[in-house]
Amino acid sequence: MKKMRNKIITLVLALGLAIFVSCEKDTPRYLPYEGYSFTELNENGGDWTPVLEDSGASITVDAPDATDSQAYQDELADMKQAMANMTSEQKKAVKYWTNNPAIRWNEIALELIAKYNLIPGPNADGTYTLPNPANPEGPPAFPFAHPPYACRALAYMSVAQFDGLITAWHYKYEYNRAAPYQLDEDIDYAYEENDIPSYPSDGAVIARASRKILTAMFPLEAEYLQKLEEENLESLLLSGGYVTSDIDAGLVIGDAVSATGLARAANDGMKNAQTPKAVSDSIKQAAYDRFGWAWDNLEIPVRPVGLTPLFGKVTMWSIADVESVRPIAPPQLDSQEFLDDVQLLKDYARNMTDEHRRIANFWQDGLGTYTPPGHWNRIANEIIVEHQLNPLQTTRTLAYMNMAIMDSGISCWDAKYYYHYPRPIQMIENFETIAGTPNFPSYTSGHSVFSAAASEVLAYIFPDEAAKVRGWAEEAAISRVYGGIHWSFDAFVGTDQGREVAQYTIDRAKADGADN
């Protein structure tokens, strides 16, 4: 009897522990790629047309010391000594940053977006306090990294990176100073070797430009970003790919392109996007006078102003007049098309399937996450690594994608506040949703517009992925209808809108010299 008891107990304990030990999961904190060999070098990349700079030559970078100079030989010796004394932490850092750190800085931006994508809650008296860049600590902390804020931060960072690398490529092939590991056989380069000249360091351009843009966008993270930049720069040296003067020349470029980008950002209209209540009310009244409807915030307590009513007035990257891409008006509230959609949403809500729920949640990218623009950057990062793009091609992809995403967001917000169309929970009595209804009008769907724009640029850069990414964009669009927070025409028209808007940026990309 006793024996049997012991056996049972042993069995139960062993089973339980076995289940838990075998269930350890890998929970990656960043894209698990390491340095890789680039499929192309783009020797003529310095001739491509930048986005904000006039040309790859418009930032001055002085000629470097010759590789047979004493100055260079001293730098080389310093670098070798540093490499010989690497700590395990430094080795880990070299592995982490890889030979394409633009992806890492993109991930850092996504992480900060997720960290700051928190909507301010009400005060005890029912009022709301908005984040204030003049007092970033808050509470609430600045910024609230909502989708318009996120897409703008990503666009400025990616554009500065791209312009910076066109400049770097220009001087790399003008001065042709080879990589340390090509000059000295004793140097064991940390990544796959290639023939791209090392002066100026492309990684240093990326580190400096990214750090400066992100510090402006996330001022409370200045110290954190400074540390990351230092680690990235140190890893460039310790990789065996760049001596100090290569890195310093990259920093000159990074400083210049980030200054250009931030100068544009300071005057792009974003600072007026979150309006006072009086302006917000007049926008709402104008829509009501024009169409006979208006969107209401249904939160308790009511938020007095929707999210960034004037984001639609922010300067676009590739389109002069936002109204030129404004979609047609949504259905009248007494039209059959509208009534059919009410029925559709009720049916979806009543018959929620596992598949609809999964899609609604997968693409939700709501508060506390990296937002839909962030999701598409994550997708782009994965495809870039898979296709082994070099840093210049990487930043070209991210720059055009994020320009298109931001332009599409501006166009979407123009439509949202011009039409001021009500959300399903406002129009359908006792309607409940599985997704959170955002604080802005319904038509058109931001997810649909952002996703369509992002997928079009990715389809242009990666034709073999076109069907896949377009399918994902359509799924992201319909996910909002499954979630119960958008009408189907918000999603369908929004998808067309995103595709149309993206075409302007794609046309620009086709003419930048890379496509020849």
Add this chain to the structure above:
Amino acid sequence: MTFPKHFRYRCPKHKKKVVPTFCAFILALVGICLPNLLSGQTPSDALMMRSKNVCVLFSYDMGTFDRYWEGSYLRSNQTVATVDRNTIMPMAAIGILDDLNFYISLPYVSTESSEPNGGKFTGARGFQDIGFAVKYRAIQTALGSGKLTALATAGFSTPFTNYLSDYRPYSIGSGAPEFSLRGIGQYQWNNGFYVRAALAHLWRGYTEAERDYYYNNGSYYTAWMDIPNAWTYEGILGKWFFNTSLKLELSYFSLNSTSGDDIRAYNAAQPTNKVESDRIGLSAQYFFKSIKGLGIVAYHNRVVDGRNTPKLSNTGFGITYQFNVIKKQTDEKDAQ
């Protein structure tokens, strides 16, 4: 009054009868099998059911909260208003050996917000986690003017349906497998008073979200969320009344996650949160003399302090029934 010692302990007044008080163990199930649910409903007890006996419980639990701790800040939030969480709980316990009992349970949970609320989220409902546990009585000995008992339980629970755990505060459970080990010690005086303490460790697995990115003090590029392990502590003061017809208990229960993140400002909770909760409770169990094997139970619990957890109050009612699966009366003497 000199009965065999195991016998004296179990049914001091009703010798040679399988008294329904054995069903008193049943509340322990909630604590043993379902720590995910309401952070452990009631404490595990020190009673054992005899071999070949089966006890079934059917209970209804009404939980509600209108505030929750966001980190250590107690917040009310009109987006979710008052959240109700109702649970139907069928359970069964089987006496395999006199010193070894087996438990199985499968709760059905439904959640919803009160009207009006600012979020218009739909609630959730469904079968939660199927739970299994075994309880082993290691020590039972007379000591002073009473009896000392020591027991150990091992429990395992795992989601029974594909409910979404990443849907706080409406999700019906943590969505992860859990393995628990619990040690229980009790001292009962001959006058019917008893004190009991229990310590348990909960090993929780991962839950799968329907998104493949989340923030937990940094980025996570995966749908898997690590549910923090936890320690629980329990202390109980109880007494038997009316010839062991009525049992009253006062309880204190504490759960402390060993890791995890805080709910961020005005943001939804998520399964990775570090949960701490202190709860007090009162329970009563009555066993009918007229209908052999039948009992009723009622309880009320309140979370009085916590971190990243609802300030939940819950009240429950249940019915228990115990019967001997082998028709012939168990021979008490053979049991040992």
